[in-house]
Amino acid sequence: MNVIVVDDEPLALRGIGRLVREAAETGEVREFSLPRAALAYAREHRVDAAFLDIEMPGMSGLELAKALKDENPDTHIVFATSYDQYALDAFAVRATGYLLKPARLEDVRRELTFIYGEQRECARRPGIVRVRTFGGFEAEVDGVPLSFRRSKSKELLALLVDRRGCSVTTREACAVLWEDAPYSASQRSYFQNVAADLRAALAAAGAEAALVRSRNSLAIDPALIDSDSYRFIEGDPVAVNAYRGDYLPAYSWAEYSVGSFLRAH
Template sequence: MRVMIVDDEKLALQQFMLETEDMPDVETVGAFTNPFKALGFIKEQPVEAAFLDIEMPGMNGIELTEKLREIRPDLVVIFITGYENYTLDALKVKADYYLTKPYDRKDIAEVLERARLLSARQRKRVYVHTFGRFDVFIDGKAVHFPNAKAKELLALCVDHRGGMVTIEEAADKLWEDRAYDSRVKNLYRKAVMQIRQLLAEYGAEELFSGSRGACQIDVRKVDCDYYELLEGNVEAQRVWRASGRYLQEYSWAEETSARLEIAEGKW
């Protein structure tokens, strides 16, 4: 787990670094006495959990939490403080845990284990990558599609962000060089069936629903770089700028790609 700590006392930072330096699966990627520098850091670096002092000059931990959550809504926040009268404020900003000074290695280990479990629950099983080429990951493993058209149909559903993809639209975009007849309809139905079967193998069949006339995905079941970009996620914006390509293997995706290029100037 990648964690950061923000505390205006250098000794507190040193203690935290000392206590966590040999903890398995814990990487302290940032330690700051200045809350504003911590904000700049998290815009560029992935962080899963943040340990924050509450009483700090310039910006206290409550205010910092609100700004951090704007950048990374799924960030696990743990307050560390010598004052217990901030509990209500901590609840208002939906802090996940509260660690009272003085603390020791055991206290940190226990709260990190709870934070790790919470972070895992917040992440969805399915992640869809659209910047560059289209890929689907379930439980961190890339999904292999034996049929290219089934994969493309799922990509089209992702592009629709939960909206229906009709059989007519699918035929127009996936089989544009063929007449819209019973054979094309059968190809569509075959692709729908293959998507269902493949997702069922991973226990993720609830992601996709399809009928004889239309299909769609349940966006509540998936994390996606494209969706994160539309939500204003700073990390997604950085990745998009570096890539500048959206579903590059599919010509029908050029329209969405053009909209993203126009929107880029507003970020």
């Protein structure tokens, strides 16, 4: 795991850096006294977690957190500050943790234990289709992105993930995927090609079991899908912090599901 520590006060920077190194199980810890230098680093390297001071000249920790999330929404943000009045602001930028200085080793270890635990949960489930629906739609198995021959095949998977295990008939799927086109035999035939491509993509990744087929309908098995949207509904704080109202933004039909996230929290 790659961790950065950012604080404009040298003593505080060294202190938090030392605690993170002592608490971290594996990976690399880099220290930055300048927020913009940390952001430049994050644009070239994946940052899994960032421990940030809040009050810094030029760019505040809150601004840096937002910029880091823009680069990688999965980056965990932990604020380490001398002031407690920023807690609500920290929540607004989807922070994972909030530590008051002087931070203690057990506090830092607790935050890292939570982050490591979330990463292990995904790593120990081989063959699971990991899906990102916030900020876009991507799907992978064991760290390898699924490869689709047709863009509609990818959209069909997104639709099935959105339905969370409920079956979708051929006619229903066509009405969503081609909302402006009348249902016809040629459309039904093309949909069969789209569905076959989806099956092939999952089979090539060793995850064909995630697709549940019955006569004239398709569904996914939610137990074989690790989706940020599913974890959000379950109340997982990492998923809740990652959501910015941008659920499956490429697909207009997904707008109807946004209300379920508002009701969930």
